Amino acid sequence: MTCTPREVFEFASDIRNFTNLLPENTITVSELTGESCCFNVVPLGNIKVQLSRRVPYSEVVYNAELLNIQDLSLDLRINGGEAEKAKVVISVNALMNPFMKMMAEKHIIRLLETLISEMENFRGWNKS
Secondary structure (H helix, E strand, C coil), X not given: CCCCHHHXXXXXCCHHHHXXXXXXXXXXXXXXXXXXXXXXXXXXXXXXXXXXXXXCCCEEEEEEEECCEEEEEEEEEEECCCCCCCXXXXXXXXXXXXXXXXXXXXXXXXXXXXXXXXXXXCCCHHHC
């Protein structure tokens, strides 16, 4: 990454910045505040994301509502010292039945890969 853990944490703690990490042609935002957002991702549909936990400079967790998936979360684990470049581990946790997993898994993985790629190439971390 091209930023410090503090910059990642502060950027990720304001969910309005989340849309900067997704290509414009992949989402349509319908609601956006500092704590939550709702957007449409084809073919997944509407996703409501809410900031659920922040641990300064080390963790940001978002809970999401998508289709009938229960307990869906996106976790950012931020590593690195104050003067070091950040290392971020992203994980998606979801409780879903086998049918929903078959339907959604490929699209969630693609969205996650896009997010990771955008984070690796993003240069506006300290402009939140």
